[in-house]
Amino acid sequence: MKGLYIHIPFCAKKCEYCDFVSYSGMESRIDEYLDALSAEAAQRGGARVDTVFIGGGTPTILNAEQITRLCGIVRNNFELSSGAEWTAEANPGTVTDRKIYAMLKGGINRISAGVQSFNDRELRAAGRIHDAETAYNTVISLVKNGFRNISIDLMASLPYQTPETFAESLRTAAELPLEHVSVYSLIIEEGTPIKEKYDEGIYSEPDEDTDRELYSYTKSFLESRGFYRYEISNYARHGYESKHNMLYWTCGEYIGLGAAAHSYTGGERYFNTSDINRYMSGSFSDGERERLTKRDMMGEFMMLGLRMTRGVMADEFLKRFGCGMTDVFGAEIKKHVSAGLLEYDGKVCRLTERGLDIANTVMCDFI
Ligand code: SF4
Structure with a gap:
């Protein structure tokens, strides 16, 4: 996609x-x-x-x-x-x-x-x-x-x-x-x-x-x-x-066009200029780029994926990153499962109803 x-x-x-x-x-x-x-x-x-x-x-x-x-x-x-x-x-x-x-x-x-x-x-x-x-x-x-x-x-x-x-x-x-x-x-x-x-x-x-x-x-x-x-x-x-x-929310790639738009392709985030005059003069970007490390990408995959009520699938994580979700985030998952904010059954990790109410508190632990 x-x-x-x-x-x-x-x-x-x-x-x-x-x-x-x-x-x-x-x-x-x-x-x-x-x-x-x-x-x-x-x-x-x-x-x-x-x-x-x-x-x-x-x-x-x-x-x-x-x-x-x-x-x-x-x-x-x-x-x-x-x-x-x-x-x-x-x-x-x-x-x-x-x-x-x-x-x-x-x-x-x-x-x-x-x-x-x-x-x-x-x-x-x-x-x-x-x-x-x-x-x-x-x-x-x-x-x-x-x-x-x-x-x-x-x-x-x-x-x-x-x-x-x-x-x-x-x-x-x-x-x-x-x-x-x-x-x-x-x-x-x-x-x-x-x-x-x-x-x-x-x-x-x-x-x-x-x-x-x-x-x-x-x-x-x-x-x-x-x-x-x-x-x-x-x-x-x-x-x-x-x-x-x-x-x-699934960390898919996208191209952003226009002033202030940003793009995400090939593990890199790329920012267009927010200055509309500069944009209209043909300088679309200020050259700002951000290369994400694998750890950044894994954290974002969890943080954004948890926004969805279906949660984050362990096999998707493994397929994408070549390592297990709990190998990387075992401590964070355990902590929030104990607090009743996350549920994890070995296949899917998702926010509970209570976790959805204070999602930011949980999600920021993954990045
Ligand atoms: S000013 Fe424009 S972009 Fe901002 S909230 Fe209103 S309609 Fe939306």
Whole structure:
């Protein structure tokens, strides 16, 4: 399995919590950016890929013609395997029927929509450009126009959110024809407007117990609606797990194109420049590379693999690294099995329900 990631670093407006590489007010430079992307794809293309993920930023800030052009850049420079999953992130408030048509015609077959909440007060506090009705109608339009594989992102622990309003958002999500739901907790990053508001006491810090309660409710509610939890923050109907993310969690290889994208091939991580002007001038990379040692790779294989509820298979570990999982990580596994955070039956090592709640504590022991 090999993946392709393309970063579109443009947004209509920065969300209050966002520290991703994305810029607002630069839409006039999208064509120039696509020129650079096309040049980078021509340099680094040629591979056969099983998944494509267009993320950002806001890919759907591109107009229909630009979306068509972007899809052409992918198809002209990469060979897509049969049945390839091709996802684009979509921001409600930027999606039109013409753009949906351009995405479908271009080959995109999965949408990941950044809904975050179906509560207008929470959406305003998060600085989203859309309201709940727009988010709902965006999903309906996507389905009406032909998309059959739609995921939405929701956020837990947003300002003003209560367990009741969170549950209401989940119930609204369940009314929609979705195949996949991701639920992430708000992370208050340094340097973001939302961090200042927390520092000034305008919002009160989310507490960990409530956050866990929301996760536990999410699991039981979504399971009652036909989804299963296949990763710490991700729920899918069977067969609709995100193949692209599974590729990341199984340490698969991927090529990243665009400003701030990174790639992982041949045991090496390769970083593109985050400076969009530099990228558009044709200097795609700052030359930063990281070669992983075998020990690094084994640690990452465990850390990422444990994110998935299916866990890490001992025979896959052996096949990949030529040594046994317990020969390398016997002490760590034993420690967390004793604490009730991991289970290991000789074939599979996975987080228990309790371990999933405090996954970071367990995972950081492997790297
Ligand atoms: S839409 Fe996404 S990438 Fe853009 S500012 Fe908001 S969170 Fe950041």
